[in-house]
Amino acid sequence: MTDNNPRPPPDTPDSDDFCNQWPFELSEYLQLDDFESFSPENNVSNQVHLSGSGGSGSYFEGSSNNPSGRENRQVVRDRVAFKTISEIEVLDDGYRWRKYGKKMVKNNPNPRNYYRCSVDGCSVKKRVERDKDDPRCVITTYEGSHTHPSSS
DNA sequence: CGCATTTGACCAGCGC
DNA sequence: GCGCTGGTCAAATGCG
Numbered sequence: 001m002t003d004n005n006p007r008p009p010p011d012t013p014d015s016d017d018f019c020n021q022w023p024f025e026l027s028e029y030l031q032l033d034d035f036e037s038f039s040p041e042n043n044v045s046n047q048v049h050l051s052g053s054g055g056s057g058s059y060f061e062g063s064s065n066n067p068s069g070r071e072n073r074q075v076v077r078d079r080v081a082f083k084t085i086s087e088i089e090v091l092d093d094g095y096r097w098r099k100y101g102k103k104m105v106k107n108n109p110n111p112r113n114y115y116r117c118s119v120d121g122c123s124v125k126k127r128v129e130r131d132k133d134d135p136r137c138v139i140t141t142y143e144g145s146h147t148h149p150s151s152s
Numbered sequence: 153c154g155c156a157t158t159t160g161a162c163c164a165g166c167g168c
Numbered sequence: 169g170c171g172c173t174g175g176t177c178a179a180a181t182g183c184g
Contacts, residue, residue, distance in 0.1 A: 099157060
């Protein structure tokens, strides 16, 4: 929140601009509903999109999956996961987040934080946890879409 | 004074 | 049926 560059806050994590305008070092970008897909053991080339620093890897899709969960996963809400290289966990993306929970997950020695958009009427949720393999990386998962302009 | 943060407890779903 | 994990809520506290 202090060494932030003048970056235009994205409207919603659902557009190419969001990726291009992401003010942080994006290590990996995942558009999926489960982290397991980016496991080193699984073939992630289908899900994970490596952006690299500077590489504006814009790959977004409306998570249109089958409700039966046969070929695709069922996605009721927009769920987007980011792997960001940052010292801070709470990235200022232009919205106001209110932390509502913290939990220790079993697969991670680091706690997982739960944030919620403090804007009335907006039920967007954010899940932030440090990468178990890369403590300098933070995995941010957005759930839902903002129905209002950024307040910053 | 208002709002964000914190921590513990509670609840639900899933697996064994 | 029991245990475990993940997710959410709610009350209290601190700070701006």
